[in-house]
Amino acid sequence: MQFKKIIGQESLKQRLIETVENGRIGHAQLFLGKNGYGALLLAIAYAQYISCQHKKDSDSCGECVSCIKFEKLIHPDLHFSFPINKNENVTNNPVSDDFLSEWRNLILESPYFETSHWYKSIDIDNKQGIISVHEAKNILKKLSLKAYESEYKFLIIWNAGTMNLQTSNKLLKLIEEPTDKTLLFLIADDEEQLLKTITSRTQIIRIPPIEQTSIVKYLIQNNFSDQQTAEKIAATALGDVIYAEEKAKQKEENLVFFEFFKTWMRACYKADIRAMNKWVEDISSSKYGREERKRFVLYAIDTMREGIILNYAGEQLEEYLGEEKKFVKNFAPFVHARNVLEMNEILNEAHIHISRNANPKILFMDLSMKFANLLHVKNVHL
Structure with a gap:
């Protein structure tokens, strides 16, 4: 990982x-x-620069x-430690080395990722990942050896706040009595999750939010959005590129949801049973999975919310553009x-029922019939 590949x-x-x-x-x-600020990538790029045999002024x-x-990510002197847990393939005293292949793949394919993305990639998304005492013992064993090729051995501990007390105490000893030519880079997003005895003995590098201009450039260059949309997303991302990327992907998906929602509401308003049935058949087909249906329902809830805000507060529809904005008005x-x-x-009940594997045809037809009535309820003007 070179510094130039890191955003901002x-x-x-x-x-x-x-x-x-x-x-x-x-x-x-x-x-x-x-x-989303790039802490992990900065640590990797820093280690690469330190080990580089032909350093340049601004990069390895x-x-x-x-x-x-x-x-x-295969240098023999580069070691990683990260939160893990048992899964179907690793059932006894798991350590980070058991998941190195998945770890490397995730970083190389999607360098900016949240903890939840990591857990999902190793099939423990229903469990809490930890850095256990077994991991600590494995770390001490690896770092007791001399460096193979570099001047230094590197240990990057990602999500260091997930270390349990025993692990933290063993790490503290390593910080206080470091093995020869060993560099420890801890990655965390919350200082309070770490023992004060650890934070007081480390050199803290505070990673600032990424600049808006850098996020805009990234979104456009990677075809996530156009200039106008990228600027809006970057303004609300607060320097977090993961949030910005997910928001951009959501915008693209929302355009599909918009057409779907518009067709649905028009069919419901006209009480057109044939059109409603066609729409229900479509959303219930194999083209859409459970998660897509859940996100569509959330989109519908958001659109209802924007409608009521526009009605009573008269606020601008910042989240909507073009035809979507015109329709919502x-x-x-x-x-x-x-x-x-x-x-x-x-809609909230529907979201819950979808999560519980309700029959989509029955669920969405029931919703459609209810909306056919609700859209004709007259407002009371005081």
């Missing part, structure tokens, strides 16, 4: 490079910041033997004090 953070990149140039590399450093060379191995008068609560209630 130019000032911090330069500071890290200067620590190497000035011979001031702390043996235990805490990279403190959200996953990316071409030497060391860099090539770092780029693939025209639809808003049909959502009012006398029907919005029931609309919201039946």
